[in-house]
Amino acid sequence: MIRGQNPRAPHERGVPGAGRAAAAAPLRTRRCRAAPPTTTVAVERPAAASAPTCEVGGVLHTPHPSSFLNNNTSFAEEFRIRGNECGADQHANITTIANLLQEVGGNHGVALWGRADSGFASMPGMDHLIFVATRIQLRMEAYPKWGDLVRLETYFAEDGRLATRRDWHITDAITGAYLGAATSTWVTINMDTRKLSKLPDSVRSRWLSLAPSPPRAVLPPEATKRKLPDFPADAALTGPLVSARRSDVDPNGHINNVCYLSWALEAVPQKVYEKYNLMEVEMDFKAECHAGDTVQVLGHPLTDLSNGNGCAQQFLHALRKPDGGEVWRARTTWVPKAKK
Template sequence: MRRFATLNEQAQSIASTSSSTRPVCARICSNRRRTLSQTSGAVTLGRRSGVACRSGVAVQAAAEVVQEEYDVVIPSFPAPAAGAFLADKRSFREEHRIRGYEVSPDQRATIVTVANLLQEVAGNHAVGMWGRTDEGFASLPSMKDLLFVMTRLQVRMYEYPKWGDVVAVETYFTEEGRLAFRREWKLLDVATGKLLGAGTSTWVTINTATRRLSKLPEDVRKRFLNFAPPSSVNILPPEETKKKLQDMVLPGQVQSAQQVARRADMDMNGHINNVTYLAWVLESLPERVVAGYKMQEIELDFKAECTAGNLIEAHCNPLDDHSATFVGPAAPPNGNGNGHAGEPSADAAPLQFLSILQKCDESGCTELVRARTTWARALAGAKPAPPPLAELSAVSQ
């Protein structure tokens, strides 16, 4: 209604300042009396809208409003495919859309987002095999007090998906030795089928009452292996996984502000979520690294657990001379201000850092996580679509 009132006001102003428009207005009004009413929103410009007829300009503007049309740019967003087992039931695939609160300022998903997706799909895979329980993540009722716990995680990224992209996560697991199991993931771009990233992890079973390692019961193990491909199927080359993470003399060259483990960080197993440790590791790194580089790879060894209320310290050291130039305050324009030769060079050499998380109280500190991160100014880009797991399994058998 306000829009029409404004047009009337303009018409009155024009009519009061210029008599030359009156013949035009008269013709327009005469024509409009012979035609049907025109509608603009909830206001009808009809036979008795005499004020608007005082200005042909106003009537023409109103007609333009009536004729103006708009349309949406994207009428619908296809829903990601639901999680499902693939044909041989030896792997599980689920699609997700990258949401606005899961990206960084460049509109690309963060490594924390990727890790959360891997964990979510792994949990859904387990629920699909064994069903849901009332406590903790999915586990067979016959497992009683046993629980799967991740001891190592390695994620390698070739390209981070963008806000709105639909990605697919495919996962499977295999036996590894007497007490351990390996879970692997592929992160794929649904639109192109290309490989965006890959991950591998090691899991063990512990007794929830004693918090000690425990062997998986034989009946559970057999059921477990019924849904597993051959253990020789690896997403990442075996020689590039499980490399020892170096020791560190504390305190590290970079130390973040002490953090408090929050209740919001607790998971269904009653301890801090694995992805939260990864987020804490990021806080230990020099700002110039996080701001100017992309994380290419992260390797984490989980050594102990913590719970809400624990105080967390994060320490970080560079692992080579080139990475060391990113530690400390920025050099002044003429260089040599911080003991380095100048600002870090803008070459393509990757950076590597070692980080350690520990929980501390009045009795001392306990190491929680040790992590090695590799950073690059630009990632290699998505790789061609990998062969299906069924084909890899057939080759390895």
């Protein structure tokens, strides 16, 4: 029953038991063995089916349970990269990594303080105060592929009188290889007044007791908090006008800030997007977006695009609302892809 679709250009996707006819792997099923003893959540699970299961862990890695490390001062989770998180080169794109930073940060809070009924997890004593990210810097040495298991370890630190910091260390969970790192700056504001508000000393000291001492940092301090230039009046690059989608709304009721990054990448020249890897992004968050908001996507090269092989390229990015208000500014650094 073909239902009248045009067979010349239907949508290719997924596998009803197969997919693109590219590989020559032999037809095989994985070795069977008895179901392993469950560990972490055994008491909550319904009884396992009596039929023996065939494990496929050799090709489909199973994440280790989420865990605290280093005397409970850091937290680690593993994620298997999904197909829809990868582009045509089968590698995860930067928005995938940015989403995982959010997830492991949120789950760190959940692991410490339990799950909140609204928004993300929250720390007792934080009444009317919320943490908001003002800056995230993400540096990737290599991107994982579809099916790779990545491990993110995260921890926090104080950062001056009003700010706090969260860092992430990203590795390949199977090989242990270093993939990248990220650091972020957060402030606390009063939910009602929307003004900067100091964390009460009692909350701050309790919170710091959960941070590494002495503080750990994933990136050299001199490589972080580099000021972003003002965005020029004559942007050389523009992306399509963006309308924030309902499906981009997160549990806080705002547009997930990872969307900003995917919008901004639309303004990068095609040659750079294809031939370079995005090595680093430094993002300043300036305002929030809601579903239905219209956003202008601007970009500007900071390097000479006619530079030859081997040279890194940098761009400045800005997202603006129709009234000119800046939502987000960022700098991206791109390095040429390795020749195959």
